[in-house]
Amino acid sequence: MTALQLAIRHKSFARADGELNAIENIEIEIAENEFVAVLGPSGCGKTTMLQIAAGLDNDYAGSARYADGLKDRMAYVFQSPTLLPWRTVRQNIELVFSNPQAHADDIASVLEAVGLAGSEDIYPLQLSMGMQRRASLARAFVLRPQLLLMDEPFVSLDEPLAARLRDLLQTMLAGNPASVLFVTHDWREALSLADRLIFLSPGPARITGELAVSLSRRQRSNPAELQSFRDANEHLFQSG
Ligand SMILES: Nc1ncnc2c1ncn2[C@@H]1O[C@H](COP(=O)(O)OP(=O)(O)OP(=O)(O)O)[C@@H](O)[C@H]1O
Ligand SMILES: [Mg+2]
Incomplete structure (x- = not known):
């Protein structure tokens, strides 16, 4: 079954120096519980595409269709962590629930999982960028989303921490399957996580x-396997 059907015929921004064409004819269908990673150069329109997929930007030609009820079970990890500076880490996560007391255990366990146990009562401006990213991830994961939009969620983290959080994402998805649209610059990350890759050109x-990632779980954790899979499909990786 299709979870998300995105057809962006045209998206432009009006700017003082004229109109900027950001997207030209992108069609993406994500099946239920499929993990799709999007790779493309900086500034090509990836965040713009996610904003449209999230329903945050309606000023475009095209359509975004969701399976029944899916949009209400969506979580979006923004490219920059968006935490309210006047709320503590725990309060930022509580905000996603109308009745946070009922989810106190879930909140505690997700904070533990992202390595923020002990930092619950700290305000975002007192956190490192990596900690803010982890808090944003916790806020997305705690919702048990069925549609997860992620915009370079592990960028600027050191590699061991990024690897741990990728594992956490996979564990979360194993317990709580979701359709994922994941933007990254990192081809290794894309190959280690996704069922399918989509390559975008420079803007517009x-x-x-597109490439189906036919690698086993074991192969995905082996850098040499990732490299040889890339080598066999190098023309696609070069196409951007
Ligand atoms: N609100 C806006 N107003 C005007 N132009 C915008 C706006 N948002 C994005 N753009 C332009 O649209 C193009 C695509 O931007 P976008 O943020 O989607 O790129 P991106 O692929 O996410 O880049 P990066 O990998 O660096 O995050 C860029 O040229 C950008 O300058
Ligand atoms: Mg972006």
């Missing part, structure tokens, strides 16, 4: 290729 973004 259009799709230059």
